Amino acid sequence: MKIPEKMAAALLTAHGGLDTLKYREDVPVPQPKAGEVLINVTAAGVNNTDINTRTAWYSKGVTTATNDGGATGFDSADDADASWSGVPLTFPRIQGADVCGRIVAVGAGVDAGRIGERVIVRSMMRAYADYRPYECWTFGSECDGGFAQFTVAPAAETHAVQCDWRDAELASIPCAYSTAENMLHRAGVGPE
Template sequence: MQAVMIERPGGPEVLRIVEQPRPRPKAGEVLIRVAAAGVNRPDVQQRRGLYPPPPNASEILGLDVAGIIDDVGEGVDGQYVGNPVCALVNGGGYAEFCAVPAVQCMPIPNGLSFIEGASLPEVFFTAWNNLIWLARLEHGETLLIHGGTSGVGMAGIQIARHLRGATVFATAGTEEKRAVCEAIGAQAAVDYRGAWDEGIRALTGGEGVDVILDGQAGANTQRQLDLLKYDGRLVFIASHQGSTAEVNIRTLVRRRLTITGSTLRPRPPAYKGRLARELVDHVWPLFEDGRITTRIHKVVPFTEVQEAHHILDENQQIGKVVLAVDPALAATVPSSGKRF
């Protein structure tokens, strides 16, 4: 099969399409013939040498795919062969075939294409894991999402708005991006440059917010803690602006604040399988009735994978960039698949 490999750490030019052995599904796994693969920020970090794959994970890039089950491993019912699915994978998505634990597969929501299906797993798994499980976002709380037009940001805004009735604020760098945040459910969005914290404080009447979801960290950490209400939660999904920060522990203790974070990729299949079931139960119906949507910034041919990474490097995207691995299949809308 053809797959994308990293020649050496660096820019998009280090990505190469090479011949690789087709994987064989292990016990509990399925083999997916990939129609489309999502392009995500962790892929960029791995390409740069900043995010090595965990032990036993594929070195091939790609964390989410959509396609058709081509084969199954021991312990997986053969009835699933031919089933259209989207899946969170542990690496290996930028390839014509990808092996993945069966429990991490989900039916593509009715009415969505393989391209749209490939845009869902990584960002919705991440948003649900961090907002619902770790941050314990409650009904009616107030949430700030940094990077509101990232894939995770857009997923988080919609989950919080439609499933928790939260008041959501976001940050974004352009007027167009801020307008998109508001169109999908944010009450307001502010420019992340400058006094964004004062902007959010003004919008909340000086009260601040209950939960903040952030991927930057670094020097902004204390500003975020100062913006939280009593019992507030700050959740990190990355640390692009710095891996360390100086914080006021006395304030943290006095105001009962929580700082937490997560990396989903090393988690075992059972953990990801529980996430998959909750998404299918609670989020997929909202795709099917139109209350939640996915936004595709650009579909890039598999052979032009370097261009897909250029888009993320330049932070051009609003929503997801998707690789069309099998262009003829990727744009089609599959019939309903069986649920695992």
């Protein structure tokens, strides 16, 4: 596949309502850094994490339900703590925590044999700095996600999939899966 220089993407320009999302066709295609892969996105799901990030629902100042600010955002939100991790977001941001696609390029240190793999991205990723079992980095929140033609992700957080499910079906899995995975870890469930 010839990788273009520009791509289409939905950009989140600030926390708030639906008006903070802007469709653009002149967004530079990201380049994979060491340990990353470039994915041609074939499907992306929309879930509560995407809505909550856009509306700033994760802010400690918000004390009502997601649907109370779904269309307009929350006046009580503080942008300084309105992400999943509590760290301010950088705008514009490409959201999209749930992704399915094909790896089309790899960064340094990643096996080139992965090019062509059909993958999903683990949306609740381990912190880059060091291992902290109850902290994560959310794909499409703390870093750009899949509401674009291409996205980059850590190679270790992309998982090859070989099944007869459609890409749209696979793109519905990552965020919901991470909820179940987190509960299994917290409960200490083992192979027994």
